[in-house]
Amino acid sequence: MSDYYSSRRTRNLFNPKSSEPFRLSRSKIDLFLECPRCFYIDRRLGVARPAGFPFNLNSAVDHLLKKEFDVHRAEGTPHPLMDTYGIDAVPFKHKDIDTWRENFVGVQYLHKNTNFLITGAVDDVWVNKKEELIVVDYKATSKDSEINLDAEWQDGYKRQMEVYQWLLRQNGFKVSDTGYFVYANGKRDRKAFDGRLEFDVTIIPYTGSSNWINSTLLKIHASLNNNAIPESKKTCDYCSYINSVADVTKVSEKIVIKKIPVKTSEKLTLFDAKDVV
Known part of the structure; x- marks a missing residue:
């Protein structure tokens, strides 16, 4: 992880129940x-x-x-x-x-x-x-x-x-x-x-x-103070990136690894093949 970025923060978050500024x-x-x-x-x-x-x-x-x-x-x-x-x-x-x-x-x-x-x-x-x-x-x-x-x-x-x-x-x-x-x-x-x-x-x-x-x-x-996450702005490049990643990830999750037997001159071996279902 970069020294300039922490992916998850647990401090300095807004708490609707807190009375502190x-x-x-x-x-x-x-x-x-x-x-x-x-x-x-x-x-x-x-x-x-x-x-x-x-x-x-x-x-x-x-x-x-x-x-x-x-x-x-x-x-x-x-x-x-x-x-x-x-x-x-x-x-x-x-x-x-x-x-x-x-x-x-x-x-x-x-x-x-x-x-x-x-x-x-x-x-x-x-x-x-x-x-x-x-x-x-x-x-x-x-x-x-x-x-x-x-x-x-x-x-x-x-x-x-x-x-x-x-x-x-x-x-x-x-x-x-x-x-x-x-x-x-x-x-x-x-x-x-x-x-x-x-x-x-x-x-x-x-x-x-x-x-x-x-x-x-x-x-x-x-x-x-609302528990619902707001909609993103259409002009937000960050949200556009996240949404695009989510879309391609859904496609890649449909790829299943299967073991297919292959007969060679020496012995029967297995290799991995990726089939999209």
């Missing part, structure tokens, strides 16, 4: 929207989707951007990129900023209507002259086309930012509707690698709306 991360909220069935099997039954291997280059870019912005956070000065894009803000200085950015901790809020402890780890937070917090998310890629947020799969990025904005608001902060994606795009037009990878950095504004979050949490709560 149930921890629900931003990514699991998004999983519910992707496929209610996969979400239920994960959070209620303990079998998660196989996780992808970590992208260490992306993590390195994320780490270095945080270090870069932290220098300006300590000095209370805007990053040059803010000046370039006309963003009148500075990195937000707060005693909990490192906690907010820590994986598996992040910004937290207890949603009383569901008893869910909602969590989300932000990449960065800035503050403007109106004392509004600005949610910032770092992304890394490498492509020749224009950097934008137009692809359908990037809707998850937008929901991610909206959950972070919502979490900070629930913690009593004044939060701007506009957040920013800081996109680092690895250049592929260089003549040689020469032991270094160069990036163009683009800042993309996004105006978020958290109107969908409360109703989604109520749907998640209703689903987890």
Whole structure:
């Protein structure tokens, strides 16, 4: 079994009879929207989707951007990129900023209507002259086309930012509707690698709306308290794979091994033949 995947989990499962708050991360909220069935099997039954291997280059870019912005956070000065894009803000200085950015901790809020402890780890937070917090998310890629947020799969990025904005608001902060994606795009037009990878950095504004979050949490709560496994989404590749495996497995189970005697010049032997019945 891979070190990155445990096929069956018995801890941190939703128990309808428990009065303890149930921890629900931003990514699991998004999983519910992707496929209610996969979400239920994960959070209620303990079998998660196989996780992808970590992208260490992306993590390195994320780490270095945080270090870069932290220098300006300590000095209370805007990053040059803010000046370039006309963003009148500075990195937000707060005693909990490192906690907010820590994986598996992040910004937290207890949603009383569901008893869910909602969590989300932000990449960065800035503050403007109106004392509004600005949610910032770092992304890394490498492509020749224009950097934008137009692809359908990037809707998850937008929901991610909206959950972070919502979490900070629930913690009593004044939060701007506009957040920013800081996109680092690895250049592929260089003549040689020469032991270094160069990036163009683009800042993309996004105006978020958290109107969908409360109703989604109520749907998640209703689903987890139901003993029936939900239907899968038609667009879910994981469920499509599982269903296809089940179909071909049913066919293969019809294959029966029979022992057929064969007479050779030396003696009578047996060999295995597979007959489909």
